[in-house]
Each structure stands twice: as C-alpha cells, then as structure tokens.
Amino acid sequence: MIQVPDEIPVRLEDGFERIRREHRLPDDFPAPVLEEAAWVALVPRLDAEDLSDVPFVTIDPPGSMDLDQAVHLERLRGGYRVWYAIADVGAFVRPGGVIDTEARTRGQTVYLPVGKVPLHPKVLSEDAASLLPGALRPAAVWRIDLDADGQIMGADVQRGLVRSRERLDYAYIQAAVDTGTADGTLGLLAEIGRLRLALERERGGVTLPTPDQEVVHDDGGYRLEFRMPLPAEAWNAQISLLTGMAAATMMLDAEIGILRVLPRPRPDDLAKVRRVALALDVAWPDGAGYGEVVHDLDPKQAQHAAFLHESKVLLRGAGYVAFDGAPPSLAEHSAVAAPYAHVTAPLRRLADRYATEVCLAVAAGEPVPSEVRAVLAGLPDAMSATGRRAGAVERACVDLVEAFLLRDRIGQAFEAMVIDVDERRGGGQVQRLDVDERRGSGQVQLLDPAVIARCDGDLPLGERVTVRLTQADPASREVRFALA
Numbered sequence: 001m002i003q004v005p006d007e008i009p010v011r012l013e014d015g016f017e018r019i020r021r022e023h024r025l026p027d028d029f030p031a032p033v034l035e036e037a038a039w040v041a042l043v044p045r046l047d048a049e050d051l052s053d054v055p056f057v058t059i060d061p062p063g064s065m066d067l068d069q070a071v072h073l074e075r076l077r078g079g080y081r082v083w084y085a086i087a088d089v090g091a092f093v094r095p096g097g098v099i100d101t102e103a104r105t106r107g108q109t110v111y112l113p114v115g116k117v118p119l120h121p122k123v124l125s126e127d128a129a130s131l132l133p134g135a136l137r138p139a140a141v142w143r144i145d146l147d148a149d150g151q152i153m154g155a156d157v158q159r160g161l162v163r164s165r166e167r168l169d170y171a172y173i174q175a176a177v178d179t180g181t182a183d184g185t186l187g188l189l190a191e192i193g194r195l196r197l198a199l200e201r202e203r204g205g206v207t208l209p210t211p212d213q214e215v216v217h218d219d220g221g222y223r224l225e226f227r228m229p230l231p232a233e234a235w236n237a238q239i240s241l242l243t244g245m246a247a248a249t250m251m252l253d254a255e256i257g258i259l260r261v262l263p264r265p266r267p268d269d270l271a272k273v274r275r276v277a278l279a280l281d282v283a284w285p286d287g288a289g290y291g292e293v294v295h296d297l298d299p300k301q302a303q304h305a306a307f308l309h310e311s312k313v314l315l316r317g318a319g320y321v322a323f324d325g326a327p328p329s330l331a332e333h334s335a336v337a338a339p340y341a342h343v344t345a346p347l348r349r350l351a352d353r354y355a356t357e358v359c360l361a362v363a364a365g366e367p368v369p370s371e372v373r374a375v376l377a378g379l380p381d382a383m384s385a386t387g388r389r390a391g392a393v394e395r396a397c398v399d400l401v402e403a404f405l406l407r408d409r410i411g412q413a414f415e416a417m418v419i420d421v422d423e424r425r426g427g428g429q430v431q432r433l434d435v436d437e438r439r440g441s442g443q444v445q446l447l448d449p450a451v452i453a454r455c456d457g458d459l460p461l462g463e464r465v466t467v468r469l470t471q472a473d474p475a476s477r478e479v480r481f482a483l484a
Contacts (some may be wrong), residue, residue, distance in 0.1 A: 005175025009421070015400045015474055016114050023393050025110060037092075037121035040099070041128035044138050045091040047141045048159035051141055056085050057166045057185060058131055059173065059236050065126035066109070066118070068345045070164045071239055073188035076145065079153065080192055084142040084243050085162045087129050089120070089346040089353045089473045092362075095371040104375075107386025109348040109392055113401065118348075125347045133164045140343075140356050142243050148401060150195030155246035157356075158362045174232040182440075193235020196242060205337040206315065207234065207290040209299055213398060213450050224405055224449040228299075241336060246337035247359050252331060254362040258322040258355050258379055260342050262333045265314040273311045274294045280305045280462040290314055291337070302417035305445055306462035309419040320351060320380035324373060339464035351383050399477035402451045406472035406479055413484050416444035416467045418459045419452070444481060 002096075020027075029037070040132065056070035067371035072083040085375025093099045103119055110117040118125050131137050141160040145153045168186075177190045200207065211226035244260070265273075270290075275294065277284045279304040284293050297304040301316065315335055321328045333340040348353040354372055361368045421442035444455040444467055455467050467481040 009404075011474070012401070012404050013114055014396060015404065015477075016112055019393060019396045019400065020112070020117075022186075022396070023389055025389075025393070026106070029102060029121050030098075031186045032098045034121055034123075035299050036098050037123050039121045040092045040184055044088075044128065047086075048138055048139060048161050048163065051085075051160035052136060052138075052163040053192075053477070054083055054085075054141075054162065055165045055185075056131070057082065057160055057168050058133070058164050059168050059170065059189075059232075060171045062171075064123075065130060065132070066347045067131040067164070067167070068347045069240065070131045070139070070162060071185060071189070071236075072194060072202040073185045075188060079148050079190065080146040080150070082142070082146065082192070082239060082242070082371065084144065084239060084344070085131060085139035085160070085164075086142065086243075086344055086352075086356060087131055087347050088138040088140050088159060088356075089124070089129055090140075090357050091121070091159070092124055092129055093353070095369075095375060098155055103350050104378075104382055106409065107350050107382050108390055110390045110392065111219075113397055116259060119350060120313055121171055122349060130349060131164050132484050136163050140360060142246065144242060144246055145194075146242075150192060150199055152242060152246055156252065157247075157250075159360060162208040165369050168228050170236070172231045173236075176231065182482055189235050191231070193231075193238045196238035197234060200238070200241075200337070201292060201295055202288040203337040204291050206335040207237075208294060208312075208315075209297055210308065211299055211402075224402065224451055226299075226450040231367040243344055244340045245336065245338050246340060247343040247355060248331075248341040250359050250362050251341060251355070252327050252339055252369075254358070255327060256368055256373070256376075257325045257341065257352055258320055258359045258363075259320065259328070260333055260351075260361065261321050261328075261329055261330050262318040262335055263317065264332075264334045265329060269313050269369045273314055276310045277307060280304075280307050291335075303466050304415050306419040309443070309445075310461075320383050324376060333432050349383075350386075351379050354379060396477060399479070400474060402453065403472045404474045406451065406469060408473055410469055410472060413466050413468050414481070415447045416455070416465055416481070417447070417481070418455075418461050418465055419443050419445050421459055421461050451479065453479040455481040455483065459483060 054072050056072045058070045059069045060067055068087045070085040074081040092477050106119050109119045127220055137161045140157055142157045144155045147153050173186055211228045214225050216229050248259055274284060282303060297308060299305045299308055321330060341355050342349055342352045343355045343462050346356060354375060357372045358368050421440045440459060441456045442459050443452060445452045466484040468484045470482050471478055472478040
C-alpha cells in the first residue's frame with residue numbers, strides 16, 4: 001500500500017473518498033455489531049494459562065494500534081525457542097454472532113492511505129483484543145523450538161494471558177542491530193531471521209526485493225519515492241512464516257483446517273521467464289530455482305527491475321483451500337516452498353481466526369468445535385472475493401496519487417526504466433514477444449518520482465529511456481507517457 005503523510009491536500013483526500021464509494025466500502029459498523037463489540041470487550045474468555053511473565057514485545061510500523069503479534073526469543077542449548085503470541089480474537093468473537101457475521105462480509109481489513117476499513121470494530125481491533133504494551137491480553141501463544149540451523153523441531157500452541165512489555169518499530173530494531181546494541185529478543189531476531197532466510201533460499205522459497213511507494217513532503221509540496229524494506233522487516237516476517245508453516249503441518253496431520261496455497265509455476269510460464277532472464281542478462285545458473293535468482297537482484301537496476309516485474313507471473317494464483325478429511329491435492333504454497341497457513345493476523349484477516357481455532361483444538365487433543373468446522377468450507381470464497389476488493393482499492397489509490405502529483409507536469413521529460421512491453425496477438429491467442437524482439441508499448445518505472453505507468457512507443461525492455469508525460473488525470477486516475 002502506498003504511504004502518505006498525515007496531512008494531505010483536500011482534493012487528494014476527496015479522491016480517496018471516491019474510491020471508497022466506488023468499491024462500496026462500508027463507512028462504519030451496524031449498531032448491533034458495535035453494541036456486541038462494546039459488551040464482549042468487557043467480558044473476554046479468559047480460561048487460559050497466565051504467561052504474563054514472558055517478556056513479549058511487539059514489532060509494527062509506527063502508530064499501529066491493531067497489534068496482532070508479540071514475540072519473545074530465547075537461546076536454548078543447541079537451538080532456539082520462539083514464543084509468538086497472536087491476538088486471541090476468538091476470546092471475544094463467537095462464530096455465528098453479529099460481529100462474526102459482519103466479519104465474514106468484510107473478510108479482511110482494507111487499508112487506504114488515509115485510514116482503513118477494519119475487519120472488526122476498533123473497540124476490539126485497536127483496544128481490547130490488541131496486544132498493546134502494558135495490558136493483560138488473551139492470546140494464542142505459539143512455542144516453536146528450532147535447532148541450531150533454524151529448522152523447526154517442534155511446535156505447540158495454547159491459550160494464554162500475555163502482557164507485552166514494549167511496542168517497537170523496524171527502524172529502532174535495525175538501528176540497534178546495526179550499532180551492535182541489540183540484545184535479547186532483538187539480537188536473536190536478526191540471528192534467527194538470517195537463518196530462516198538461508199533455509200528459505202535452500203528450499204526454493206521466494207522473497208521478492210520489491211520497494212514500497214511513499215509520498216513525502218518536498219519544499220511545501222509532495223513527491224513519490226521508493227523505499228526498500230529494512231532487513232529487520234524480513235527477519236520479522238520470517239517469524240510469522242515459520243509460525244504459519246508450523247500451523248499448516250499441524251492441520252495437515254489432523255486432516256482439518258484451511259491453508260494458504262500457491263500452485264507451482266506452469267512449465268510454459270517458467271520457460272518464458274527463463275527466456276526473459278536471458279534477454280536481460282540476468283544470471284540463472286543451471287539447477288538454480290527462481291528464488292535463488294531473485295534473491296540478490298537490485299530493483300534499482302533497469303534490467304533487474306524489468307525481470308522482477310515480468311517474473312511476477314510465477315507468483316500469481318494464490319488462494320485458500322479448506323479441508324475436513326483427506327488433505328487437499330494442492331497443499332503447498334510454492335513461494336514459501338512448504339505447506340503454509342495464515343494464522344498470525346486475526347485482527348485483520350478472517351481466515352486467521354478460524355485456522356487458529358483449529359490449531360488450538362488439535363494441540364489440546366480436543367475435537368474442532370462444530371461451529372468452527374461448519375464455517376471452514378465457505379472461507380476460501382469469502383477470502384478470495386474480499387482479497388480482490390482490497391487489491392483493487394490499493395491499485396486505485398496508487399493510481400490516484402501518481403496522477404495527482406504529476407498533474408502539473410504535462411510535457412515534461414523524465415528518465416525511466418522499461419519494465420514491461422505489451423503482449424501481441426498471433427494465431428488467435430496472446431503471445432509474449434520473443435527475447436530478440438521484446439519492444440513495443442508497455443510500462444515504465446520512473447527513476448524520480450517513484451511512478452510506474454503506461455508508455456507509448458517502441459520501448460526496449462530492460463533499458464533506460466527518456467519519456468515525456470502526456471496525461472495525468474486525477475479524475476480518471478490515469479497516467480501515461482510517450483517515448484521522447
């Protein structure tokens with residue numbers, strides 16, 4: 001999601017409001033939902049072990065209030081122990097209640113640059129259920145033991161009462177690690193995170209080095225910049241990933257649950273991407289997987305940026321699969337290169353709460369509650385529909401910001417990288433251009449400001465070019481360039 005400052009022009013804010021209306025995002029929760037939320041916030045289910053002595057901390061972007069996860073890391077003889085507390089939304093929200101019914105229509109929190117449309121009322125998501133520092137909170141607490149190489153040796157989950165000690169952000173952690181002052185959990189986060197990233201690479205997992213777009217103040221106005229994620233963000237993501245992998249294994253062994261899945265790339269798509277790598281002089285050693293190829297690429301380089309954009313076809317098609325009985329035929333997420341489940345963001349994603357309830361029951365040796373079992377089959381479709389809506393909103397917001405910030409620069413020239421060229425039609429079907437003739441209209445990524453947009457002309461894929469802005473219309477949210 002594109003990030004903007006707290007204070008933005010009124011016209012831009014009006015544009016975000018129009019996007020909300022176009023995608024029929026709700027303004028607020030119905031009164032019965034708010035009433036139930038206010039009541040359950042006062043009387044959560046607290047039949048859980050007291051784990052408030054575990055010194056958890058949360059790691060989130062500055063200003064975040066919907067804190068799903070808290071972490072504590074320990075060094076063991078010959079390995080590590082990961083304590084991962086996940087907000088126990090099930091301690092407040094009962095399947096079939098009005099909060100749950102509303103959550104099933106929302107599916108997930110939708111983020112806009114100026115606020116969000118939350119999955120749950122704020123009295124829960126930003127207060128009673130959030131793992132805010134200093135507050136005693138119900139949580140689903142994972143305990144995952146790793147060996148000296150970072151491999152999972154065992155995992156368990158139980159309901160517990162936790163108290164986060166501190167709310168940290170990525171910049172703080174990165175600074176502590178870089179200056180050598182990180183100790184305890186912060187030092188181990190870097191240590192375990194690096195081990196897990198190495199294991200991801202070994203098993204063929206994929207983490208794309210893609211930057212975020214940010215709007216920043218500039219001489220009384222605004223500009224767009226690309227921001228590369230900090231290493232601390234990748235380390236923290238690895239804790240979430242290993243928890244999701246442990247949850248998936250637990251559900252597959254019990255033959256009930258819901259997984260996040262991604263099919264392996266089709267052979268013809270993989271062959272095309274290999275040809276793109278050859279055309280762009282991106283090294284693809286014999287025997288290397290896609291994850292190994294992209295691991296060290298620099299999106300600031302034109303050829304690397306083009307390859308990363310073109311190769312995203314290999315990561316399309318992610319979804320959810322629910323099962324109650326024999327495990328599904330597709331049970332792996334190819335980008336994770338392992339079975340994987342969403343369990344670490346229940347304040348923001350509906351599926352996480354239900355997957356967590358399954359894992360809690362399995363770990364306790366109890367039957368999965370019938371009211372949870374009854375909902376599983378319908379979750380993949382609900383998450384798919386709401387995921388498409390969230391993606392469309394994000395794309396519309398990015399397009400709006402780009403058009404708004406470029407609206408007064410029609411006719412100006414910019415330096416850009418060609419990251420995509422159009423498909424052409426032949427033989428009744430769409431075909432990609434051959435590697436020796438990958439030219440045509442397509443997409444360019446400007447070097448400054450951080451904009452990706454359509455461009456007309458005979459564009460050479462993976463090369464730097466000069467382009468001229470021909471259209472920037474905030475009303476239609478369309479930006480277009482032409483080769484200069």
